[in-house]
Amino acid sequence: MIRRVWREDFRIIGYYTGLVTIGVGLLMLVPMVTSLVFREWASALDFAISVALTLLVGYVLALVSRTKSTPGLTHAMVIAAGSWLVAMVLSGVPYMLSGHMASFLDTCFDTMSGYTTTGMYLMQDLDHISQGLNMWRHLLTYVGGQGIVVLALTFLIGSTGGAFKIMVGEGKEEKLEPNVRHIAVLIWRISLIYLGVGTVVLGVVAIANGIKPYLAFFHGAYIFMSAWSTGGFAPYSQNMLYYHSSAMEIASMVFFILGSFNFALHYAVWTGNRREILRNVEIVSFTITVLTTFSLVCLALMQRGVYPNAVALFRRGFFQLISGHTTTGQSNIYARTFVREWGPLGMLATTIAMAIGASAASTGGGFKGLRVGIIVKGIVTDVRKLLSPERAVVMGHYHHIRDKVLSDSVVKSAAVIVVLYVLIYVVGTVVGMAYGYPMVDALFESVSAGSNTGLSCGIVQASMPTLMKIVYMFEMWMGRLEFLSVFTLFGFIATSFRSMRVRKTAV
Amino acid sequence: MDERARMKRVVSLRRGLLGMLTEVAFVGSLIGLGFLISWLFFMGR
């Protein structure tokens, strides 16, 4: 159902994009203050410039398109995709001013990676940036992760299962439901509580491991934000290896696994429905796929004799695998170690885990456990139908907060999205191979980008071919917004050209 | 705050805390299962 585009639509989109941009500008005050606290004067000035510029763009947009109309679903999706791009460019200003970026494209890559909670980076000399810039990088992933969750739950009706149907099957226009906003507030509350708890816990662990107290809580905040948002950034190029601490890794692991859970699940568990954590299809799916892919990883690592004992196998193998499966991307091994030590099977098992990804309506990426669960159950139901007498009515069910019917359209919607993900993974792999990278490496890196994981086997670096940077950026963007928002944006742009031409000839 | 509102708040705080603990316990068990699997692989060697 393609609509005619009117001026009012532009105003709605422009206005709300402007508001989001103003939000981004205000957010930049946090790293600016951080730099002031650490007496990083030049960095603070860079952020001051960025704040002023971003707020300027935001206010101009809002001023020019000011409107009282409320956005519909289509508008919301265009705003989501469009403001993503605006935020990507403006958030890069502090990066460019720092002198640590080799090009504007690299900057966009890094901010796109941050907002999509991927975690790959092209920044030069990460080990020598200011605290302010580190704060900004990690804050980007936290906000990016939260933003998606709030978007997913605020603009959709009811729980995620119903929303799939609306978005893929019907294309109706729905208005915001005030009662879903109440859920969004609780979601923020949960995230902020964990932010507090997480920063303190990780900060204390950091102090116990020898980091000075005044720095420890910044590390705590950075690692928490990176973990909860399943982003995967860390303040230094060695990622989690910098800390040489199993306590840091385990604490971070707990937070990033939690962060990968569906926020509707958090809501349920935090409001008395604790049973849900054992009954939810996504948790069941996640547990099964984690343990299976991890067993595969162990098999691969044991076959190659990579680790000398169970503790090392667990600490490196499990951390990497679960970091991949939750699409976090934090790492306690060097990137090239995947290729030079883990080998193809280990990499493939990790790739599968990344592809499957985290839960829906979470900060994670990938197919999502919900879809995997739905598709598997769909197959089982189809088999049952085949084996039952013709007259029998066979209906599948799945449990996601509530018991739900496994209708054909639900299974179809899930399958369509999975196919789209596979498509972008394959495109990224083919491009990588075209540039000469081995298939296993190219697949690993492409899936890492498309599922917003961020684990790297060494391909992503500033010297990477430009086309590959662009392809990975597209993958990150599409993967994060789950295609529909991006398609709506393009559809909107295409329709507006067409209707503008129609109006011109009519006059 | 009157008595009923206070009770509601206490209940919701308690639920929230128990919820957090449940989640963390679940995740801890998952990590524990992971360790068990690594240990089993070495035992089986």
Add this chain to the structure above:
Amino acid sequence: MKRLCAVLIIVVLTVLIVTPVLASAGQPPVLSTTELVENSYKWDGKTVSFKGEVLQDLMVREDGTWMNLSDGNNTAMGVFVPKGVAMPAISRTEDYRTVGDVVFITGVFHRVCAQHEGETDIHATSVTIVTPGSTKANPIHLDRVVWFVVLAGLLGLVMWLYYRKPGRGTEH
């Protein structure tokens, strides 16, 4: 007499030439992080040398100290200095406002250190400071101050326009 001098000169020259050659043959090679990670099996368990700038956090633990040494663009290696090894006083570690001490270490490289649960690290047997740290300039550029002032001014103007008439939105 002449023959004696000639022999003496030859002996001295030989010693001067051969000794460094022999000495360097026993010297552990100075490797980069990239080389060590790329060929981790080759260097596993070998004694190597490494040089890098000390990154911000020196972590003192029960059985030794961890240092992270940065030896290039986005490459750094974890170096563990066990308690028994003499550790010189590190005057400066990397910071926005300081360049850290550049340190030269010799030690055993581990592909997967058993003591440290599979870490890729070097256990140092000797640590020396090559270049002491210094302060970094990080100057504030005047043109950036100007940019800020200009942008802030424009922003003030636009914000004033925006907040001036609240009901303006609905007409075209």
